[in-house]
Amino acid sequence: MHSTTLHSDNRAEVTAALAQDRWIVACLCAAWCGTCATYRATFEELAARHPDKYFLWVDIEDHADIVGDLDVENFPTLLIQRHEHVSFFGTMLPDPLVAHRLLLAQAELGEEELARQANSSEERRQWQRDCNLRALLNTSA
Template sequence: MDSSGASEQASWWVVCLCAAWCGVCREWQPTFSAQARAHPHLRFAWVDVEDEDEAMGDVDIETFPTLMIARGSEVLFLGPIPPSGTQFTRLLATLQAQPRPSPGVGAEANALFQRLHAQVLPQALV
């Protein structure tokens, strides 16, 4: 792989937005960590939304677990996901193959990613 391809892959972020009190999130965390190990060319972060209230801003996560997947500074997916390793793998493959964000991913998702990237993500790596 050439250096530009490596650079593009290195710019991917897979972020789980969760809460410490969420039993489903706690049960899903080992699967999320296994996906991080299976995709070492992507960066994975686990973010407790209640601990990062300032970075979350006005965004209210209502369903856990919620994933945010970004390429570069552009969010391709932001939404809840069933805690299934198979569906997670399929989602990652689909997003890596698509050139544009999923419909419905708006400016507020990109703004949230920018805040998280600046304030939280480097310390939240899995």
């Protein structure tokens, strides 16, 4: 398995991993969701193709204390973050090529461009306030 699944007993380990200097790719799903169950294999394929990134699987109902206020409208939802900049938060087509291209495009962005994009719209400013996994995990610890 190339991704980590968030559990109540590995929060400290996940928090430490999120503090490292690499991209974070989180899939926000729910156990009852058939699309999520199918997408899990795709997510693992992505993690295998991008071993330099940290892949995290989060069940939004099991971990509502962390992500309960996030506006997850549909599944699967991806959250992509580098340091303190959330660069993507949204529903993803369950297609491995689309997610792969998205990750490649995000990884090409430098810190200055990430900062510029983070402030480029009210939606993206909200991502920075509400979707930062590092902050969310630290707050719930």
